[in-house]
Amino acid sequence: MVEMSKNTFIVIPDDFKGFNLDSFCVPKHYEDSLETVLIPYGIIHDRIERLARDISLEIGQEPLVALCVLKGGYKFFTDLLDKVNLYNQYSSDSVPIAVDFIRLKSYEDDKSTGVVQVIGIQDLCTLKGKNVLVVEDIIDTGRTMMKLLKLLETYQPKTVKVASLVVKRTEHSSGYRPDYCGFEVPAKFIVGYAIDYNEHFRDLNHICVISDYGKQKFGSAAVKNSL
Ligand code: IMP
Ligand code: MG
Numbered sequence: 001m002v003e004m005s006k007n008t009f010i011v012i013p014d015d016f017k018g019f020n021l022d023s024f025c026v027p028k029h030y031e032d033s034l035e036t037v038l039i040p041y042g043i044i045h046d047r048i049e050r051l052a053r054d055i056s057l058e059i060g061q062e063p064l065v066a067l068c069v070l071k072g073g074y075k076f077f078t079d080l081l082d083k084v085n086l087y088n089q090y091s092s093d094s095v096p097i098a099v100d101f102i103r104l105k106s107y108e109d110d111k112s113t114g115v116v117q118v119i120g121i122q123d124l125c126t127l128k129g130k131n132v133l134v135v136e137d138i139i140d141t142g143r144t145m146m147k148l149l150k151l152l153e154t155y156q157p158k159t160v161k162v163a164s165l166v167v168k169r170t171e172h173s174s175g176y177r178p179d180y181c182g183f184e185v186p187a188k189f190i191v192g193y194a195i196d197y198n199e200h201f202r203d204l205n206h207i208c209v210i211s212d213y214g215k216q217k218f219g220s221a222a223v224k225n226s227l
Pocket of ligand 1: 136137138139140143188195197
């Protein structure tokens with residue numbers, strides 16, 4: 001891969017109140033559990049279009065393996081690759097792209113458990129000697145990504161780049177920054193566009209801030225109490 005130029009990202013400031021829920025279509029079953037719409041679906045798509053262009057221009061001529069970090073990364077992954085493929089389709093120097101998947105889990109409720117579980121790891125030996133693009137939903141402390149990158153190293157890829165749709169501005173950051181980033185957001189717990197809270201809200205299109213009531217309603221304590 002060609003060394004990347006300084007890619008920009010959209011900064012959503014701490015004092016941005018977000019959009020009123022009533023201004024957008026939100027599934028009825030989540031209406032009482034959200035505070036605001038932070039990033040509407042349309043803007044997510046427009047931003048991904050540009051990321052796809054930046055990535056397409058920078059990956060060069062060599063084949064690429066796009067590695068999706070499940071489950072949260074699945075929407076970003078498919079939308080990003082659709083747009084990269086479209087770019088490839090009209091370009092005179094297109095590159096073949098293979099896909100692979102890995103599943104990581106580190107959160108319960110809105111807290112990192114501190115333990116990053118790698119679930120469903122497949123045979124990543126196919127990454128050996130390849131240019132790999134890791135596609136992730138959100139980077140908070142950066143610990144998950146640093147752990148994954150360490151793991152990937154053992155498979156001896158040629159290069160590894162990371163695209164994360166969102167990076168959180170947090171005092172707990174390890175300092176890790178991805179190569180490509182869609183949005184930098186305040187340190188609030190966000191859901192939607194496949195980003196979850198205890199597996200809920202993946203079926204919400206916009207990226208929203210969860211409300212305190214939503215945390216309570218879908219919290220692990222509520223689930224355990226109902227068992
Ligand atoms: P990190 O290791 O602290 O960077 O956490 C990364 C992972 O935590 C992400 O891939 C998400 O799965 C999860 N995560 C972090 N912040 C949020 C959030 O605001 N909403 C939902 N999941 C989050
Ligand atoms: Mg994730």
